[in-house]
Structures are given as C-alpha cells and as structure tokens.
Amino acid sequence: MELAQVALIVSAISILISFVSLWFTHLKPFKLNVENSAPRLSIYRILNDKNEVTHWVPSFDMALTFMNLGKIAGSINDVRLVGDFITKEGRERVCFYPRYVVDYSKFNQRSNDRSQWLISAIKGDWYPLCVRGQGDVSVHLVLEGSGQGRILKIKKVGQMNLSFEVSYSKSKQWESIEAYEASVPEIIYDQNCTISYQNPKLEPLRKHV
Structure with missing residues (x-):
C-alpha cells in the first residue's frame, strides 16, 4: 500500500x-426520559353559603422530572392523565390536564383544603417547558378536568384506570409513560382524604424482601 x-x-x-x-x-438529538411519582387523587367538596355541597372537583397531583439525554434542547408540549372510569352505569373516558404548578411542601401541608392551597401553594399556571441538552426540569403539578368534565354533580364510584401521557418536541402525538389503577370509593366524597395510586415500578421490587 x-x-x-x-x-x-x-x-x-x-x-x-x-x-x-x-x-x-x-x-x-433530544431524547426524553421521564420520572414521576404515582398520581394522588383528591375530590374536593364545593359548598354554598348554607354549607351545602353543590358539586365536587376531582384533582390529581404528581411530581415530574423531565430529563434530556441528548445534546439538543427539546420541549415538553403537554402532559395528561387519561382515565377509564368504570362504574355500575358503564365506562367513561375522562382526561385531566395540568392546571397549576405548585410548591409541594406548601401544597402538602394544605392538600385537603383546596381554598387554602390555592392561596399559599401555587407557583403559577402550567406552560410548555424547554429542556436544554443534558438538562432536566422538575415540577409538581395539579391536574384537573377541562370544561364540564372539571366538576362532578353526582357521586361516581368505581374503578379508575389511568394512563399518564406526554406530548413532546415536534410530535403532535401522545406517548404513554405509565399506567395506574385504583378504586374510587364513596368515602372520598364525604371526607377530606386522598387516594394514592400504586407505582408499578416500585411495587414488584418491594414484594421481594
């Protein structure tokens, strides 16, 4: 040669x-990795001047971290929880979208009282996020229904299966990140309590002692 x-x-x-x-x-290129807590459901009673319940507002909160494993910045367009609500009356598809970004410490102190955390815990409204190359963004979100689906005028009990989905970068599609399931009992409408969904990533690990 x-x-x-x-x-x-x-x-x-x-x-x-x-x-x-x-x-x-x-x-x-932008490569997204998402880590998140399991969603937590609260159903808030809305009362009138006579202390009578007029309706209920279902609300989820969850912690999210978006990590970009690539070098080029990308955007998080939106997130949502898609619910398959199974009741004795049938099945209903419901969607919950980000409504508020909250300070988790302050929110957790008042999470059973909507009127209080609305005053003390809100950092701002949700908006699309930019994640720089090799960077990450963490937020704690409150997600609620949109339009008429935002309120419940009657108690609905049953099984609520959830799919956590993200739309990111230039894609107009939704990508499913994780699935959850839990029952919605009648007691949650009458008492200030929450339902925490199990994390499918952690539960199998914790069964092996």
Whole structure:
C-alpha cells in the first residue's frame, strides 16, 4: 500500500472520529426520559353559603422530572392523565390536564383544603417547558378536568384506570409513560382524604424482601 493511500485512510478515520465526537458532544438529538411519582387523587367538596355541597372537583397531583439525554434542547408540549372510569352505569373516558404548578411542601401541608392551597401553594399556571441538552426540569403539578368534565354533580364510584401521557418536541402525538389503577370509593366524597395510586415500578421490587 502506497504512502498516499495510508495517509488517505488515516485522514478518513480522523474525520470519522471527529464526526462521532461532534455527534456525542453537540449533535445528539433530544431524547426524553421521564420520572414521576404515582398520581394522588383528591375530590374536593364545593359548598354554598348554607354549607351545602353543590358539586365536587376531582384533582390529581404528581411530581415530574423531565430529563434530556441528548445534546439538543427539546420541549415538553403537554402532559395528561387519561382515565377509564368504570362504574355500575358503564365506562367513561375522562382526561385531566395540568392546571397549576405548585410548591409541594406548601401544597402538602394544605392538600385537603383546596381554598387554602390555592392561596399559599401555587407557583403559577402550567406552560410548555424547554429542556436544554443534558438538562432536566422538575415540577409538581395539579391536574384537573377541562370544561364540564372539571366538576362532578353526582357521586361516581368505581374503578379508575389511568394512563399518564406526554406530548413532546415536534410530535403532535401522545406517548404513554405509565399506567395506574385504583378504586374510587364513596368515602372520598364525604371526607377530606386522598387516594394514592400504586407505582408499578416500585411495587414488584418491594414484594421481594
């Protein structure tokens, strides 16, 4: 092999190595990884001046961390919980979207009293997030229904299966991140209590002692 050919091969290898290095340091595309707590359901009683219940507001809260494993920034367009609510009357599809970004410490102190955490815990409304290359963003969200689905005028009990979904970057589609299931008993309408969904990632690990 002539010296010129060797030099050409060495140059080609150097260019390839430089391109690979550039790819991993600057050009690796946005790659999303999501870590989140299991959602927690509260159903708040809304009272009139006579202390009578007029309706209920179902509300979920959950902690989220969005991590970008790539080098190019990307955006989180929206998140949602899609519920399959199974009652004796039938099945109903309900969606819950981010309504507030909250300070978890303050929210948790008043989580059973909606009127209080609305005053003390809200950091702002939800908006799309930008995640820089190799960066992460953490938020604690309150998610509620939209339109008429935001309130309940009658008690509904049954099984609520949830799918946590994210829309990100240039995609107009929803990607399912995790699935959860729990019952919704009548007692949650009458008392200031919450239902915590089990985390499917943790439960199998904790069964093996």
